[in-house]
Amino acid sequence: MIGKLEEIVLLAVLRAGPDAMPSDIYEHICDTAPTRPPGFGAVYTTLNRMAAKQLVKLVAITDGNGRSRKAFSISMIGQDALRDAVSHAAALGAYSLAGG
Amino acid sequence: MRARAGSHVWFEVDLSQLDDAELRVSCDDELPAMAEFVSEMLGGVRVLEIKIVNGMAISASCDCILGGYPPSSLLLDVFMKPAEALEAYYNLVEAFPRWEREHGYRSARRIAVWQMVVVVVGHFWNGVLSSAERLATIFKGIFR
Numbered sequence: 001m002i003g004k005l006e007e008i009v010l011l012a013v014l015r016a017g018p019d020a021m022p023s024d025i026y027e028h029i030c031d032t033a034p035t036r037p038p039g040f041g042a043v044y045t046t047l048n049r050m051a052a053k054q055l056v057k058l059v060a061i062t063d064g065n066g067r068s069r070k071a072f073s074i075s076m077i078g079q080d081a082l083r084d085a086v087s088h089a090a091a092l093g094a095y096s097l098a099g100g
Numbered sequence: 101m102r103a104r105a106g107s108h109v110w111f112e113v114d115l116s117q118l119d120d121a122e123l124r125v126s127c128d129d130e131l132p133a134m135a136e137f138v139s140e141m142l143g144g145v146r147v148l149e150i151k152i153v154n155g156m157a158i159s160a161s162c163d164c165i166l167g168g169y170p171p172s173s174l175l176l177d178v179f180m181k182p183a184e185a186l187e188a189y190y191n192l193v194e195a196f197p198r199w200e201r202e203h204g205y206r207s208a209r210r211i212a213v214w215q216m217v218v219v220v221v222g223h224f225w226n227g228v229l230s231s232a233e234r235l236a237t238i239f240k241g242i243f244r
Contacts, residue, residue: 041216068183
């Protein structure tokens with residue numbers, strides 16, 4: 001079972017597409033947050049933590065400025081964990097409570 | 101605005117802003133005359149190059165016009181491995197314009213420093229959690 005922040009970060013990774021950099025993922029979270037978004041440090045730490053737990057895949061890429069960067073994509077384990085978390089929330093009626 | 105002595109800073113400036121005494125004092129002495137000349141010749145918004153002669157030029161009005169630099173990566177460099185520190189810093193630099201847009205330059209710097217602290221603490225906390233999980237797995241295997 002994953003935590004709420006992990007769920008949000010995984011959804012943002014999914015939305016940001018393959019090989020997304022942490023700053024892109026953070027942008028997606030901030031753009032879609034209905035209230036105050038989580039801090040950048042929390043998102044960055046969570047991403048690294050999830051990479052250690054193999055919920056996301058970590059690849060080294062070169063960005064537009066020629067710098068070596070870390071990029072993240074969701075893994076199969078991450079997709080399963082996210083599906084579990086979302087379906088559990090749906091089964092408990094979370095989306096109807098939120099008006100969805 | 102902050103720059104090293106001898107460095108060149110490019111920025112777009114509204115010439116009407118040069119009436120601001122603080123900006124005039126913090127920039128080169130020749131700037132008002134030059135600006136007047138440019139204003140006469142061209143008028144409106146133009147790009148000027150200013151050489152910082154001595155240390156830092158600091159001005160609230162400069163901050164408004166220019167935007168600013170994120171804080172240095174010293175905190176990350178001290179506590180993290182160079183590659184990890186650099187990686188975290190690049191991401192903070194990319195997030196900085198959003199904070200600057202939403203909260204202003206000074207608050208954005210404060211947020212960036214605080215987020216560096218969170219990244220450093222999270223970095224160590226991740227290490228502690230990984231060790232704890234490894235130990236838990238070993239003990240689970242032993243006492244099963």
